[in-house]
Amino acid sequence: MSRIGLLVPSSNTTVEPEFYRALPNEVTLHVARLHLSQIATDSIAGMVSDIEQRSRDLATADVDVIVLGAAAPSFLKGLGYDREMAKKIEAASGKRATTTSTALVEALKHLGVSRVVLGAAYDDKVNAIAKNFLEVNGFNVLAAHGLGLVDNLVVGRLDASSAYDLARKIDRPDAEAIVLACTNWKTMDVIERLERELNKPVLSTTQVSIWAALRAIGRVEGVPGYGRLLRDLAAPSKQTQLA
Amino acid sequence: MYGWRGRIGLLVPSINTTMETEFWRIAPEGVSVHTARIAGGREGTPEELRNMENASKKAAEEVGMVEPDVVVYGCTSGSFFEGPAWNKKICEQLTAITKAPTVTTAGAMVACLMAGGHKKVDVVTPYVEVTNERLKQFAKAHGVEVAKLGTFDMLDMFDHAKILPEEIYAKVKEMTTPDSEAVFVACTQLRALEVLDMLERDLGKPVYSAVQASAWQAYAAMNVDPKIMDCGSLLRKLSEPDSHKIAVKHLRSA
Numbered sequence: 050m051s052r053i054g055l056l057v058p059s060s061n062t063t064v065e066p067e068f069y070r071a072l073p074n075e076v077t078l079h080v081a082r083l084h085l086s087q088i089a090t091d092s093i094a095g096m097v098s099d100i101e102q103r104s105r106d107l108a109t110a111d112v113d114v115i116v117l118g119a120a121a122p123s124f125l126k127g128l129g130y131d132r133e134m135a136k137k138i139e140a141a142s143g144k145r146a147t148t149t150s151t152a153l154v155e156a157l158k159h160l161g162v163s164r165v166v167l168g169a170a171y172d173d174k175v176n177a178i179a180k181n182f183l184e185v186n187g188f189n190v191l192a193a194h195g196l197g198l199v200d201n202l203v204v205g206r207l208d209a210s211s212a213y214d215l216a217r218k219i220d221r222p223d224a225e226a227i228v229l230a231c232t233n234w235k236t237m238d239v240i241e242r243l244e245r246e247l248n249k250p251v252l253s254t255t256q257v258s259i260w261a262a263l264r265a266i267g268r269v270e271g272v273p274g275y276g277r278l279l280r281d282l283a284a285p286s287k288q289t290q291l292a
Numbered sequence: 293m294y295g296w297r298g299r300i301g302l303l304v305p306s307i308n309t310t311m312e313t314e315f316w317r318i319a320p321e322g323v324s325v326h327t328a329r330i331a332g333g334r335e336g337t338p339e340e341l342r343n344m345e346n347a348s349k350k351a352a353e354e355v356g357m358v359e360p361d362v363v364v365y366g367c368t369s370g371s372f373f374e375g376p377a378w379n380k381k382i383c384e385q386l387t388a389i390t391k392a393p394t395v396t397t398a399g400a401m402v403a404c405l406m407a408g409g410h411k412k413v414d415v416v417t418p419y420v421e422v423t424n425e426r427l428k429q430f431a432k433a434h435g436v437e438v439a440k441l442g443t444f445d446m447l448d449m450f451d452h453a454k455i456l457p458e459e460i461y462a463k464v465k466e467m468t469t470p471d472s473e474a475v476f477v478a479c480t481q482l483r484a485l486e487v488l489d490m491l492e493r494d495l496g497k498p499v500y501s502a503v504q505a506s507a508w509q510a511y512a513a514m515n516v517d518p519k520i521m522d523c524g525s526l527l528r529k530l531s532e533p534d535s536h537k538i539a540v541k542h543l544r545s546a
Contacts, residue, residue, distance in 0.1 A: 059355070059358070061358075062324065065327070069325075077312075080312065103329070107329070110307055202357075
């Protein structure tokens with residue numbers, strides 16, 4: 050048995066159910082919440098004020114790893130901010146930690162991808178920060194489109210077809226992969242279909258968070274149904290092969 | 293939105309590893325569980341249990357943001373420890389914060405015993421003596437006598453989850469007598485849910501648990517028939533006509 054600890058923005062209704070559905074039976078999920086209502090820069094920055102207390106709470110449940118399961122709160126301040134958040138969690142809890150944005154960078158490197166298109170639930174301001182985060186981490190963002198949403202509850206009400214439609218719209222032949230950002234946006238149900246139709250990896254911030262959590266607990270059996278990243282957990286990293 | 297049929301806001305003691313797992317395991321299509329943690333330590337000392345009342349307010353503010361249809365305060369001792377008025381205060385506070393009806397485990401415990409018409413029951417707990425005495429008083433205040441009480445006698449609340457379902461099965465079976473009408477297994481950290489059906493079949497009387505009773509009231513409050521057929525007679529009753537009304541009535545009276 051392994052235990053995954055997940056820090057969730059308080060108004061997020063999506064990441065918890067999508068983790069539960071994808072996790073194997075022998076892995077349990079334990080959630081703590083951090084206050085967030087709007088996906089706007091001041092609100093996102095404020096969300097992490099409780100991160101140490103809530104990380105300690107998860108540590109009392111003796112979780113094996115803690116994941117900050119939120120994209121914007123882990124990329125907000127650019128290069129290294131994600132790792133800064135992970136370090137904060139680790140220092141407070143004494144547990145290993147990672148974040149959604151760290152997982153996204155690692156997953157893209159793992160697949161050997163450098164040119165991507167970015168689709169997000171965010172407004173232009175937050176989406177520009179997301180795009181910049183990927184670029185300073187060494188990726189070429191060919192195009193970035195957001196749905197323009199700020200109210201997090203509204204994002205949770207979107208149907209997964211909104212992710213499918215946006216991914217189809219932003220894809221272009223020179224993109225090696227598609228990135229769908231925001232863990233409150235339903236993406237998991239359309240990844241497999243998109244990969245089949247577009248014949249390239251589709252990464253969502255929820256999917257990469259699950260991937261990073263499972264790797265952190267040493268899981269090697271893949272999880273089918275949510276794209277190639279989770280299906281081939283034991284697959285060697287493309288980057289490692291090149292090195 | 294996930295939870296289009298019902299969203300449960302679940303507050304658990306931070307050390308609890310059982311209740312969110314069991315709530316997700318039984319959640320039917322369209323029902324989602326959103327957890328927030330009540331900050332606290334590992335040992336269920338009187339001071340720790342009393343502190344949960346205050347700490348639960350912050351957890352309720354967090355989980356209230358998903359606009360839940362019901363809020364569950366998922367801790368038995370943390371809701372009975374200071375008696376019925378304290379339990380009622382917790383319900384009122386959490387409902388004021390979340391704008392949703394509140395179910396507490398202690399309230400659900402007495403509600404299911406009262407709904408079953410039981411006057412004399414056996415109880416299994418992981419608690420130390422002071423906590424067991426408080427449980428008996430709480431039940432008595434609702435007209436239910438605890439005939440026999442069997443305990444694993446452990447102060448460390450995290451370790452309660454290490455007690456295996458088969459150990460709970462054995463404990464219930466060895467301690468209960470024909471003298472009692474039913475058995476209640478207290479503590480949302482005890483993994484009792486998966487042995488309730490077997491115990492009921494093997495003992496020939498109702499056997500309830502903390503997680504099960506909390507779920508029973510939560511589904512009734514949401515007016516959702518979860519069709520849970522393998523976690524004891526109490527949850528099966530939710531799939532009978534008019535069962536929701538019974539559970540809701542006891543939610544109000546407990």
